[in-house]
Structure formats: structure tokens, C-alpha cells
Amino acid sequence: MEIPNSIIAILEDDLVTKALPLFLLVIVIESIYAAKKHLDWYERRDFFSSMGVLLLTGLIDLVPKILGIAAMFALYELSPFKGVFERQWWSWLLLFFIDDFVYYWFHRSNHELRIMWAGHVSHHSSQFLNYGTALRQGVGERVIKYAYWLPLPLLGFDPVMVVIMMSISLFYQFWIHTQAVDKLPVPIEYVFNTPSHHRVHHASNVRYLDCNHGGTLIIWDRLFGTFSEELSEEPVVYGLTHNLESQNVLTIAFREYRLMFRDMARAERWSDKLRYLVNAPGWSHEGPDKRARTLRRQQQASTA
Structure with a gap:
């Protein structure tokens, strides 16, 4: 099967792939900081397992991504709204909110449907939270992920815009996988997903389980009853309710x-x-x- 040039161009310009050297640099900086402060944020075997999961995810993601983007272009051609949303600032702004709304439900589904949790659990399998954990993505979830975004081209959004917005969301979510940033000013914590909110998401504490599914914004969790605040009286315990014994x-x-x-x-x-x-x-x-x-x-x- 010959891959259309439009899809090849999107794959070559993928923001997250291009940002990988930056991500690795940030990991080095965070790990050095943790070592100097004697903080147990990193463990060698756990980190290399995260890198291995990253490579496996990249391999498994390739075919679903190509098929998903191809489907987006096909649906865009069928859309009665094709051409309505050009690349004006307000179209990007509207797409930002729609994309984040879709991500919330995709991410929530990953936690509330076991068939999807099976593909997402790898992201939560580490008992550490650091920027290496951010790259330990859900492996099996890649197979179905792009189906959640297929309605957007039907609504008239250019597939290139959709994929760019998906990449921007993932780029944003990298920085919130850290213990180095305490709570931010209240207005930011109320609207945006922050390191504090995402620490809760990675917790195995009963109080925090299956909360804070937002991507860039936390408003969806507040609206739909899945928000939980990080409490100083209950420190986060990272990992699963039944942790893996293997780093394979x-x-x-x-x-x-x-x-x-x-x-x-x-x-x-x-x-x-x-x-x-x-x-x-x-x-x-x-x-x-x-x-x-x-x-x-x-x-x-x-x-x-």
C-alpha cells in the first residue's frame, strides 16, 4: 500500500517526535537534580523499562496512526462542513477545546473500560513519577486511539490541524509528569492540568483512583465529577493497586x-x-x- 504524501508529511512533522531530544534533555536535568537532592524519583531499572515501553509504543503506533490519519482525510472529504474551519485563530481556539474534550473522554475510557485499561495500564505501571514515566506510554491503547478523533474531520476540521492539536496536547502533558513543581497559583490550578493534578492521576491511593483525566485543561474533570485535589495529609503513592513484580x-x-x-x-x-x-x-x-x-x-x- 502506497502511503499518500499528505500522511507522510504529517508523520515527518510530528511535534512529539521532533521534541524527543528536548524531552531526553529535561530527563537528564531532572535526574541530576534528584540525585543532588537525594530524592528517590528515579530508579535505574524502572527508567530503562520506561524507555523500552517508549520504543515498543512507537512501533505499535505506526500502522494505527497511518490508518487513522488516512481515515481522517477520507472523512474530511465527505464532510458537508469542509472548508468552514480554515486556519483562522478562532478555528484553532475552537479546535483546542474540542480536542481537549475528546482527549478527556478517551483518557477516561482508558480507565473505566477494562479492554482499554489493558492497553493503557503500562503508563501507570511505574512506582515512580518523573519525566521518564511520561514517555512510558500506553502500548495497546494506540490501536483504538485515533477512532476517538475521527468525528472532528466530519465536523469540518482539516486533518492536519487535528493531528497538530493532538501533538500539542501530548507535548503539554509531558511537563506535568514531575514532583519538582508544587501547586501553582489558584487560577491556574482551577483551569489547567498541572503537576499537582497529574500526581493525583498516577496515584494508587483509593481517594485518588481514576481521577483527573484531563489533557491540558482540568475543567472537564470538575464538570463531570472526576476531579480530586492533591492533599498534603494524604501523600500520593505511585503505581498500581497491585504492582508488577517485573521490569520486562x-x-x-x-x-x-x-x-x-x-x-x-x-x-x-x-x-x-x-x-x-x-x-x-x-x-x-x-x-x-x-x-x-x-x-x-x-x-x-x-x-x-
Whole structure:
């Protein structure tokens, strides 16, 4: 299959790929700072596992990305609104909010549907939060990711604009994966996703589970009830509720799929097998219910 020049141009101009040397430089600076301050932000094996996941993600992402962008161009040609949103400033501004809204639901889906969590969990598998963790992306999530953005070309947005905005969002999200930045002024914390908000997102504490899914903005979490503030009285514990014992890249990337299919095989009813795909992680046909919302309700009831 011959790849159209328009898609090749987008792939070659990908902002996140071009920014990779900058990301690596920032990692070096942060790790040196942590070492001088005797902060346990980095662990050697964990960091190299993150880099391995990054490489694996890049390989798996290539075909879905090409197919996704090709679909965007095809849908754009079919759109009755083609040409409405040229590259004026207000079109970019409108696209910024729409893209961030789509990202919120994509990211929330990654946490609330187990089939998608299986592809996203690798990003949360590290028990450390640093700029290396930012590059430990969800591997399997790449297969379905671009489908969430397909409605945007149908709305009349140029696919090139859509892909650029997706890249800008990912570029922004790199810097919030750090413990080096404390809370920012209240107006910024209220509107934007910040390091404080994203530390909560990477927490395994019951209070913080499955919160703060926003990309650039945190307003969607506030609107849809998934916001949690970082509290000084409850320090964040990074990682999963049941952490991996392995630093093997393939285990990090694909273990949850194996566990999900094992659970499905145990269920006798087809309705229960389906629930293992579409319910949130922690649901079991045998009980008890260990989904994040259930655990949080139990915690709140016990402290009331």
C-alpha cells in the first residue's frame, strides 16, 4: 500500500517526535537534580523499562496512526462542513477545546473500560513519577486511539490541524509528569492540568483512583465529577493497586490482557464475559467489587 504524501508529511512533522531530544534533555536535568537532592524519583531499572515501553509504543503506533490519519482525510472529504474551519485563530481556539474534550473522554475510557485499561495500564505501571514515566506510554491503547478523533474531520476540521492539536496536547502533558513543581497559583490550578493534578492521576491511593483525566485543561474533570485535589495529609503513592513484580517490557505492555482473558475464561455466562471487557477494572463476577468508585464509597462510608 502506497502511503499518500499528505500522511507522510504529517508523520515527518510530528511535534512529539521532533521534541524527543528536548524531552531526553529535561530527563537528564531532572535526574541530576534528584540525585543532588537525594530524592528517590528515579530508579535505574524502572527508567530503562520506561524507555523500552517508549520504543515498543512507537512501533505499535505506526500502522494505527497511518490508518487513522488516512481515515481522517477520507472523512474530511465527505464532510458537508469542509472548508468552514480554515486556519483562522478562532478555528484553532475552537479546535483546542474540542480536542481537549475528546482527549478527556478517551483518557477516561482508558480507565473505566477494562479492554482499554489493558492497553493503557503500562503508563501507570511505574512506582515512580518523573519525566521518564511520561514517555512510558500506553502500548495497546494506540490501536483504538485515533477512532476517538475521527468525528472532528466530519465536523469540518482539516486533518492536519487535528493531528497538530493532538501533538500539542501530548507535548503539554509531558511537563506535568514531575514532583519538582508544587501547586501553582489558584487560577491556574482551577483551569489547567498541572503537576499537582497529574500526581493525583498516577496515584494508587483509593481517594485518588481514576481521577483527573484531563489533557491540558482540568475543567472537564470538575464538570463531570472526576476531579480530586492533591492533599498534603494524604501523600500520593505511585503505581498500581497491585504492582508488577517485573521490569520486562513485554510484561508491562501486555500482562493485563492475559489477566483479562483469564478472568473471561473463568466466567460461565457470556454476559459476564462481556462485562469483563466493558466494566471498569476491579469488577468480578465472583466478587468482591473492587472498582475505584466502589472502593471510594466504602472508604467514605467508613470514615463518615
